[in-house]
Amino acid sequence: MKVCLYFFSGTGNTEKIALCLKRAFGEDTVVYKMVYPFAAYPNPNDFDLIGVGYPIHAFNAPKVVNDFYKRFPKADKPKEYFIFKTSGEPLRFNDFSSRELIRSLKKKGYACIQEFHYIMPYNMVFRHSDSMAKKMWIYAQKMVDLNVRKILSGKVRTLRFRPFQGWYTVPFRVEWPFASANGRFFKVEEGKCVHCLRCVRSCPLKNIELKDGKITFGNRCALCMDCSFSCPQKAIVPGVFAGKWLINGQYRLEQLEKDGAIPIPSKSHEAHFNKAYDRYFAECDEALRAFPPQNP
Ligand SMILES: Cc1cc2nc3c(=O)[nH]c(=O)nc-3n(C[C@H](O)[C@H](O)[C@H](O)COP(=O)(O)O)c2cc1C
Known part of the structure; x- marks a missing residue:
């Protein structure tokens, strides 16, 4: 196929x-x-x-x-x-x-x-x-x-x-116009930015440019957060999402998977939605039991 x-x-x-x-x-x-x-x-x-x-x-x-x-x-x-x-x-x-x-x-x-x-x-x-x-x-x-x-x-x-x-x-589609409007307010903390241009290279909307020695943001932002999430210098301030909603730093999923010292919790203890996470994992377990691989 x-x-x-x-x-x-x-x-x-x-x-x-x-x-x-x-x-x-x-x-x-x-x-x-x-x-x-x-x-x-x-x-x-x-x-x-x-x-x-x-x-x-x-x-x-x-x-x-x-x-x-x-x-x-x-x-x-x-x-x-x-x-x-x-x-x-x-x-x-x-x-x-x-x-x-x-x-x-x-x-x-x-x-x-x-x-x-x-x-x-x-x-x-x-x-x-x-x-x-x-x-x-x-x-x-x-x-x-x-x-x-x-x-x-x-x-x-x-x-x-x-x-x-x-x-x-x-009603939540208000995020659509909001994303590009908020994108205009993204900025870079010049003291932190080392102009590695990671954000410029990886923005999927090609919305970030280096102009006259400064990182600038256009009006195509989709609020995907790639630039601020992955900035090695934590230099990007993503408009109104600066502050406690901002997360910086990739999760190293492949490394975490291999790291035997990191336990897999049987119950969730996150900041929110623990019941929903536990329900999701239970539903996955049930689906996996119902359709097990032939050669596990
Ligand atoms: C602007 C924005 C809005 C989001 N809204 C939701 C949401 O409504 N519900 C949810 O469960 N996750 C939400 N998320 C989390 C993302 O869906 C989640 O982290 C996703 O796996 C990111 O995928 P990507 O790494 O391929 O961009 C949101 C993330 C962003 C950046």
């Missing part, structure tokens, strides 16, 4: 899931990371199945993701796709984040066969403990493996689009 995975990722969580999916489907799977100006992407009509990945922002898909699929070519013949999305919280509120996306792809002849939601460490609001980040990463990988086995064995049921479900996500 020829598979192509299209995804947007700010701080790397969705990208990590895309790469796990690629491994699970087979190394000839094509992966396209959305980077401005979103040109020269593989033609979906050349594939049997496509995957559409994004991080949840304010209970919705980021605007840049929805806009990308509005411009997507029509399917030559009815085509199936699945969604893989990542978020920091396993709240039910996140369940309907793909409403807009499913609606616009349906108009173009694409049928969503399943939506897979992977909980990955939060990149804003609060930082997860290393042990929780490790647990999330281990579960996400197991769930990728399970979900791919389900797709390949035809054990997914086609999603029915229910237009009135998840209406409450609509």
Whole structure:
């Protein structure tokens, strides 16, 4: 089966899931990371199945993701796709984040066969403990493996689009205009910045430039937080998200996974949503028991 995975990722969580999916489907799977100006992407009509990945922002898909699929070519013949999305919280509120996306792809002849939601460490609001980040990463990988086995064995049921479900996500789309407005207020603390240009190179919207010796921000910000999250100097102040909502520093997930000294907690003890995390892990365990690998 020829598979192509299209995804947007700010701080790397969705990208990590895309790469796990690629491994699970087979190394000839094509992966396209959305980077401005979103040109020269593989033609979906050349594939049997496509995957559409994004991080949840304010209970919705980021605007840049929805806009990308509005411009997507029509399917030559009815085509199936699945969604893989990542978020920091396993709240039910996140369940309907793909409403807009499913609606616009349906108009173009694409049928969503399943939506897979992977909980990955939060990149804003609060930082997860290393042990929780490790647990999330281990579960996400197991769930990728399970979900791919389900797709390949035809054990997914086609999603029915229910237009009135998840209406409450609509007011949160205020994040869409807000993201680009807030982007104008990003700034760099000149005393800290060493002009390594990491932010300029890796901004997926190519919204950051070095002009006259200063880092400047344009009006395309998608609030993905990559620049401030990964700045080695903690020099970026992300508009109103400065202060306690700002998290700086990549989670070293692969290292955490290998580090036997970091325990995997049986119960969550994070800053918020502990019941929801425990419910998510319990649901993953149940799904894994129901569909165990043939050669574990
Ligand atoms: C602006 C913004 C809004 C977010 N909103 C939500 C949200 O509504 N629900 C949630 O669970 N996580 C939310 N998150 C967390 C991200 O979805 C999560 O960290 C995701 O895995 C990041 O993926 P990425 O590294 O591929 O960008 C938000 C993150 C950002 C930056």
